[in-house]
Amino acid sequence: MNILKRTVAKEFGTFFCSPVAFIFLGSFLAINLFIFFWVETFFARNIDEIRPLFEWMPILLIFLCAATTMRMWSEEHRSGTLEFLLTSPATPFTLVAGKFFACLSLLTIALVLTLPLPITVSFLGQMDWGPVLGGYLATLFLAGAYIAIGLFVSIHSENQIISLITTVVICWLFYLIGSDALIGFFGNRSSEILQLLGSGSRFESITRGVVDFRDLYYYLSITAVFLCLNLYGLEKIRWASNPTSSIHRRLRLCCALIIANLIVANFWLAPITNFRSDITSRKIYSLSDGTRSYLQQLKEPLLIRGYFSPQTHPLLAPLVPRLRDLLKEYAIAGKGKVRVEFVNPIENPEMEREAGQKYGIRPVPFQTSSKYQASVTNSYFDILITYGDQFETLGFRDLIEIKAKDEQDFDVDLRNPEYDITKSIKKVLYSYQGGGDIFTTLSQPVKFIGYFSADKRLPKELAAFKKEIMVLVDDLAKKSDGKLDATIMDPEENGGELADKLESQYGFRPMSASLFDQNTFWFYMTLTSNDQVVEIPLPESFDKESLQRSFMSGLKRFDRGFTKTIAFNTPPSPPPMPQYAMRQPSGPQFNALREILSREHIITEEDLKSGQVAPEADLLLVVAPENLDEKQLFGIDQFLMQGGTVIIATSSFNASFTNKITLAEQSSGLDKWLAHNGVTIGKTMVLDPKNSTFPVPVERDVGGFTVRETHMVNYPYFVDIRPDQMNDNSPIVTGLNQVTMNWPSPITVDEKKNRNRKVTPLLNSSDRSWLSGSNEVQPDFKRYDELGFPVEGQQASHLLGVAIEGSFTSYFAGKPSPLNTATAGGDDGPPPKDGDSNNVQSPEKELIVRQVDKSPGSSRIVIYGSNCFLNDTTLGINSSAMQTGYLEPMQLIANTIDWALEDQGLLDIRGRSHFARPLVPMTRDMQLFWEYLNYALAILGLVLVWIVKTVVKKKSGARQLELLQQLEGRM
Structure with a gap:
């Protein structure tokens, strides 16, 4: 350990023997501040968080770590000191670890110098420190992986520029694997696998405030693999003039086994979801007690099914894995009463037909554009919750929230998925009464009124559909035990007196079959009970299943049950x-x-x-x-x-x-x-x-x-x-x-x-x-x-x-x-x-x-x-x-x-929206004050580093002078 400390101190001190360290630190701070205040427009974004600081970090670290490590071994090669190091008392492991921790220490100082940024932001709102801590932790682990890659490349090259470029390429490939630019070409399952392999996608999870042991191990495994390769590279240099022996083969086999185990352990840990910690202040990524209380009330199996297409809008694609992870937590918390399924309806026509006819789930056309063309992608992004004969569906509009950066750039995030899903679970749970017969729970009679024009005025499709409606209503009226009554009215009779009343009371207006069709007609349906009136919208397709679904949805509005x-x-x-x-x-x-x-x-x-x-x-x-x-x-x-x-x-x-x-x-x-x-x-x-x-x-x-x-x-x-x-x-x-x-x-x-x-x-x-x-x-x-x-x-x-x-x-x-x-x-x-x-x-x-x-x-x-x-x-x-x-x-x-x-079951999770933490109101002068204060603090931090470096250098010089004087006295 003493030799390791001396090695780290020597390598770390080398950075400050020239302006390299200050160029690195200054560049790091300048780029981060520019991104935070100018590129990501912190004040215009108006959210009290520093996620923009970390969003660019995986890319920024590629170049900074490559620049830091490019000379570590290449300079030893060029100056001819590598052979001296390999014959010194320090072992190859000590040399590799010393250079690694020296680079990591320099980056740690750079991160410490950015601390004034989250501290000042905390004065501008109710900032959650959990994602901040997660961001710094993820940055250190990711930097460790990039530094290990850089050291591995540097040991194989005497040219620093080649080391720099090669390190950037390798690190960029690790980042590109899980990036949105690449996963857009693959389906959901393939995309999730790629995200598990990508350094940037793992990074994003931790910066949200969810510290998952699988993500940390991923970075540790990359670090360990390339440090092991670095160590093996040093040993090969030591063997360069010696014939291959059994010791060499055993070491090669040992390194291969270690690397293989480090890699395989990632796949072994992938299905394990228990080793994660939600470090956000309100545990917004963990199931709340309110959710668990509703799941404990389940008496029958509850099905949660996610309909996700392989190809979807690029802004929605990164949200799919997060929804999958959340739904899996519902399955775990349900203790056998919750079954979670993920379906690609496009690959399963039967499931797609059921989704459309029974649940009203249909693909949504998303307009996307690439470098070469604009296109329309029809995709599914829906969640179905069904309990008994009751069901609720959530589309992408129910699950996401959008924050505009400018006219063409948007932030899209999950709004509050636990609240939306739990609210739907509560709804189907409390609505499942009377063995599935909704009429047993209706407290007041309901009257169906169809405002239909005469058949001769209706389009052929609606005339036939009108008959389907009457058959369904008559069938339900017989089953309702007198709780459903039906009436058909023609608004155009008696000079249109009823039509005028409908237009003034409900805003109903005559319809037409097309934009330029002069023939108008009436086709509206309502359900009435006491003073409550519910309009039944026309289903998207005129089939029996869609009609029944629309009708039953309207009836549920009158089902008091547990609904207040x-x-x-x-x-x-x-x-x-x-x-x-x-x-x-x-x-x-x-x-x-x-x-x-x-x-x-x-x-x-x-x-x-x-x-x-x-x-x-x-x-x-x-x-x-x-x-x-x-x-x-x-x-x-x-x-x-x-x-x-x-x-x-x-x-x-x-x-x-x-x-x-x-x-x-x-x-x-x-x-x-x-x-x-x-x-x-x-x-x-x-x-x-x-x-x-x-x-x-x-x-x-x-x-x-x-x-x-x-x-x-x-x-x-x-x-x-x-x-x-x-x-x-x-x-x-x-x-x-x-x-x-x-x-x-x-x-x-x-x-x-x-x-x-x-x-x-x-x-x-x-x-x-x-x-x-x-x-x-x-x-x-x-x-x-x-x-x-x-x-x-x-x-x-x-x-x-x-x-x-x-x-x-x-x-x-x-x-x-x-x-x-x-x-x-x-x-x-x-x-x-x-x-x-x-x-x-x-x-x-x-x-x-x-x-x-x-x-x-x-x-x-x-x-x-x-x-x-x-x-x-x-x-x-x-x-x-x-x-x-x-x-x-x-x-x-x-x-x-x-x-x-x-009814306070949903109170704790209702306000968890990601974009619901705006900054405190500030004038333009106040915004400038906080911005320039961070610039000044960054400069002050660099000055303090220079002062500490100067003091340490003087003490080190004085100590060396004292040792020389002692040696002269002995001689």
Whole structure:
């Protein structure tokens, strides 16, 4: 060991005897910083991670390691010192190990000098240090492999340039084997094998934060193989003038056996998946406890089948192995109850036909282009989850998320596959009731209505398909035990009166067989139960299996089973615009929120005008309420009194989006009711210097001509809330890394009125935020510098989200009920319809008796202080600013619903999206500060290395001088 230490010190010191070491370190830092800030555009990317630093590392290390090792043995050859080394007391193993560890030490110093980069990034967001540690670990192991290759090449060449080029070629081949450029020519299975052999593909797995022993061993095996070859090469040089002997043959055989075992062990370890560690902070690549709890509830076998084509889009191909590994973990966690299969439908026509007819899985055409031509590839990228007769499918759109770098370059990653798969497992698990007969679990009768034109007006295919529909409906009606009724209507009868109603109520419009066909017809299908209406879309192919699948999917929307019902109240939607109109409706739309929630819950639209909430509702969600009257308020109040949960998103202002953005005061009608329950929504808005960006039109004067431009600016009205401003003790904010509250108002909770209730603050603005009563939304950067708005009053943190649990008293206690005025044909609305459970003919006799003045302790009110943060337009603005789908507000509401309904199985994994960790908002000056700070720290690091080198050199010189003086004294 003493000789080894001296050898490492000697070789390491050789780097610093010339500018070689500083050229290496300086180049390494300069290239990494250039890639990070310029090539990968860290600030524009807007994710608090340093993966861009490691994405280029496998390629960068090829050239750096080749440049470091090219002279290690070649210089010994050229200068004639190799023979001296081979006759020294140091063994060949010591010489090889000394040079190896000297090169690795130099690279370690280079990596240490990059540490200021992740440290500074950690100040700009909630960075996960797991992938950072994994990245550095992978870099060291990969560098070790490349250095071993470089030493092996150098021992066989006296020319440093030849050593450099040969090392680069060999290392590049190892990288190319598993690269996207090569695996695109092969199928999935072949691609996975190539990725197991590629140095770059193994590297990517570790940098994600998954340390797999198989990946580490792969690099160790390459290192050991080439070090063994290096050692053998030294021995051959020692034997050069000697005849071959049995010792030589035994050593050759020993090296061959060692190398063979090192290589074979990779294949032996390949199927073993237990030796891996997820070092991410939230274990995002490991199955959560919530997933395991659902798998433990399985009573029957669950099948998860992946449909993956050999040829797919090049951005999707690297995701297939990760999905395979994840699905295998489901099989392991299922303990025999989960079967996982992987199918290539193109090679199996029977499976492809079943996938299309039974499950609606069809290939998706992906447009791809290469150096020579553009082409369209039809491929499968789907997952099927089936349990009993229930099934769910996930396509590539359900599994991936996209972040735009620029107009032509995108990052594609798996969005949150565990959440999507587990959610589907939960759905099929809870839907499998009554031996597969869905009608046994329907709580209310369902009515099928077919809006069909007469046969003579329909195309021949649809006329025949109409008969198939009636046969299926009649068959299901006989099996439904009276729970399914069918009606056929022609919208064009009676002068088209029904057609006008369908167009205004549902947005249905006449169809045509082709773009230029003047003959129109009607062909729509709906299922109705109480106030819930579900449209049955036309299947892609007019066959019996596709029809039955579409019909049963619609029926499942009414199957309460374990699925909860959310009563959803939003402002009245504007009337549908004509098909030819260019302008979109100006009113707020909440379709994205509605679509997200409907994946797990039954959503019923609730206008509350009857003074009641639908009796089947498990929770009431009120978003952006506007001028609620007394009866609507009474419906909310009584739902709370009955022990329900009311979630409200409201503020004192609302933004409208027409030709320009305007902000106006909005009365929700809830002010007195909220004040009665100890909550006040301020008549101001919260502005915060810690905010999100917003595309704002800016006018610029050019020689008297006004140019109107759109700039991305930090916008104080978009309050950016991070985990340090969230209550981490509440499961409602579990998994959320960031939420933007748009144009929010402050919430004040009366402690006296709520002293016997549990009050949980959820969201707060920063302590530098302030309040403003102005409705001016256009920033003025000339007058107010970088903020664009004046800072008014005292700066302090303001409450923007709160949950209150406990017993409440009714706002209407001791007051006449608003429903006393609900007489038939009165001013409060049209007369009740027959059979409508939400309308009562005799309110004086029934409704007054049912009025509840005090709620049980299970009642909850959750309030978020914004009208706008959930509407489609605002979500679109935020998505545009972040260049990826922005789902955090909807995840917040989904978490709130799960918490209120005590269904928290998916809370821990809902917010694991890869692109859901944006940087803290920064001005341009702040971005420049952090960028140039890293440049300065890199230079400072090089200066410190030079200082240490100088001090060590002086001490070494002094020590040598002292030894010489001692020798002279003895002589």
